[in-house]
Amino acid sequence: MGGIESILLKGTIDTLIMVVISLVISYLAGVPLGVLLLISKPSGLHSRKVLYQVLSRVINILRSLPFIILLTILIPFTRFIVGTSIGIVGMIVPLSIAAIPFVARMVEQSLSEVEPELISSMKVIGASTYQIIYKVYLPEALPSLIRGVGITAIALIGYSAMAGATGGGGLGDIAIRYGYYNYRMDIMIYTVIILIILVELIQGITNYVSKKTNHI
Amino acid sequence: MIRFNQVSKQYRNDDGVFYALHDVTFQVEEGEIFGIIGMSGAGKTTILKIITGLEVPDSGSVMIGKYHLSTLCSKQWMEYRKSIGVIHQGYHLLMQRTVFQNIAFPLEINHVSKEETQRRVMELLEIVGLVEKAHQYPATLSGGQKQRVAIARALATNPKVLLCDEPTSALDLVTSKGIVSLLQLIRDRFGVSIVLISHELGIIRSLASQVMILDQGKICEVGKTSDVFSNPISLVGKHLLGRG
Ligand SMILES: Nc1ncnc2c1ncn2[C@@H]1O[C@H](COP(=O)(O)OP(=O)(O)OP(=O)(O)O)[C@@H](O)[C@H]1O
Ligand SMILES: [Mg+2]
Numbered sequence: 375m376g377g378i379e380s381i382l383l384k385g386t387i388d389t390l391i392m393v394v395i396s397l398v399i400s401y402l403a404g405v406p407l408g409v410l411l412l413i414s415k416p417s418g419l420h421s422r423k424v425l426y427q428v429l430s431r432v433i434n435i436l437r438s439l440p441f442i443i444l445l446t447i448l449i450p451f452t453r454f455i456v457g458t459s460i461g462i463v464g465m466i467v468p469l470s471i472a473a474i475p476f477v478a479r480m481v482e483q484s485l486s487e488v489e490p491e492l493i494s495s496m497k498v499i500g501a502s503t504y505q506i507i508y509k510v511y512l513p514e515a516l517p518s519l520i521r522g523v524g525i526t527a528i529a530l531i532g533y534s535a536m537a538g539a540t541g542g543g544g545l546g547d548i549a550i551r552y553g554y555y556n557y558r559m560d561i562m563i564y565t566v567i568i569l570i571i572l573v574e575l576i577q578g579i580t581n582y583v584s585k586k587t588n589h590i
Numbered sequence: 591m592i593r594f595n596q597v598s599k600q601y602r603n604d605d606g607v608f609y610a611l612h613d614v615t616f617q618v619e620e621g622e623i624f625g626i627i628g629m630s631g632a633g634k635t636t637i638l639k640i641i642t643g644l645e646v647p648d649s650g651s652v653m654i655g656k657y658h659l660s661t662l663c664s665k666q667w668m669e670y671r672k673s674i675g676v677i678h679q680g681y682h683l684l685m686q687r688t689v690f691q692n693i694a695f696p697l698e699i700n701h702v703s704k705e706e707t708q709r710r711v712m713e714l715l716e717i718v719g720l721v722e723k724a725h726q727y728p729a730t731l732s733g734g735q736k737q738r739v740a741i742a743r744a745l746a747t748n749p750k751v752l753l754c755d756e757p758t759s760a761l762d763l764v765t766s767k768g769i770v771s772l773l774q775l776i777r778d779r780f781g782v783s784i785v786l787i788s789h790e791l792g793i794i795r796s797l798a799s800q801v802m803i804l805d806q807g808k809i810c811e812v813g814k815t816s817d818v819f820s821n822p823i824s825l826v827g828k829h830l831l832g833r834g
Contacts, residue, residue, distance in 0.1 A: 491678070495676065498671060498676055500696065510684065514685060589727035589729055590685045
């Protein structure tokens with residue numbers, strides 16, 4: 375049994391590494407993009423029609439591509455960036471690129487829950503656009519943004535499991551290789567249980583933190 | 591202090607364009623409380639939006655203190671906005687900041703030092719009577735207390751003009767009285783000019799030295815509150831004030 379345990383442990387760690395790194399990258403890019411969407415839209419603080427339309431379209435296209443297709447299309451690009459298109463390193467690029475537009479939309483959505491009247495009265499107080507973003511939008515939407523982190527992380531776990539089918543590493547890879555090809559039903563079941571636990575944990579933690587930071 | 595000269599503002603609706611304000615001229619003196627009444631849609635909030643720069647008039651001129659609004663560059667707007675304080679009908683507080691941090695917001699925007707902010711916010715909390723609520727969040731406050739936070743925040747930068755849009759409409763009678771005496775105290779203590787929009791005639795009568803009645807964007811009458819209230823000339827005035 376020692377073999378199975380270490381295989382599952384390594385798979386879990388690999389999955390977590392993929393998810394955490396992709397999560398960080400997608401937020402580093404997704405938050406500014408979400409803010410840009412928010413302020414450039416027709417009712418935004420700095421309406422820029424063309425920019426908004428282009429950005430919005432590109433994001434929609436990326437979001438409508440099935441992950442497995444995106445993964446395949448990106449293989450040359452992934453090789454170029456990280457030198458390989460397989461393993462956990464090879465998965466970080468497509469996972470991040472799949473998550474960035476997702477995060478951008480979610481950030482836009484969270485921030486637009488802040489009431490427009492509140493924003494205009496902050497403008498009247500004299501806040502600049504920069505100050506409104508950092509001191510009003512982001513802090514006021516923080517609980518909602520944190521829930522979004524949970525949703526993104528869970529989506530990434532799903533994608534990363536799917537990536538296992540293409541030699542991506544992590545729990546998905548183990549489920550396919552041992553569980554499916556080698557008829558190890560036990561390993562298949564264990565990976566599924568671990569995935570369920572991960573999802574529950576992420577959901578629980580982010581909900582908790584979101585509640586703790588919310589003063590409404 | 592405030593001078594509106596033949597100010598007009600048009601909006602577009604389904605039937606075309608209409609005047610939200612039409613040829614509006616009035617003056618508010620320093621340290622005066624100026625009441626504005628009128629039916630819903632009369633253009634009261636539009637006047638406030640023009641003073642705050644959220645809307646730009648189509649014609650006419652607006653002077654607030656030394657600022658000629660149509661000529662301000664963005665840096666002057668920043669400076670001008672420090673000289674006005676606004677109390678909105680819906681409080682507009684930051685829900686994820688404490689009472690203290692809400693009142694400190696305008697100071698933070700203007701890069702006031704920590705020590706000075708601390709001193710000023712405590713002073714304002716004292717004035718509005720919320721010292722013991724300093725570190726609570728707005729969600730835990732009553733409507734009247736939220737309005738007091740909004741008033742304290744509006745006063746933070748020592749404005750010359752305080753604009754109040756229906757400051758008591760969401761409050762019960764007793765709480766409203768408290769807000770009214772607070773506004774009175776602010777006027778007496780700081781000599782600010784106050785523009786007070788309210789549909790509660792009692793409040794206008796007890797606070798405002800001048801009152802203006804608006805109807806469909808036009809001024810029906812403007813004058814000393816006691817005169818207008820005891821002897822309204824216009825039909826709308828008579829109707830609103832319940833005379834004839
Ligand atoms: N952005 C806008 N676009 C089009 N019409 C507008 C806009 N803002 C206000 N209006 C219209 O202008 C008129 C005056 O509005 P305003 O908000 O000044 O009324 P008010 O006197 O403050 O009314 P209330 O007592 O209901 O607050 C109304 O008919 C309103 O519908
Ligand atoms: Mg109004």
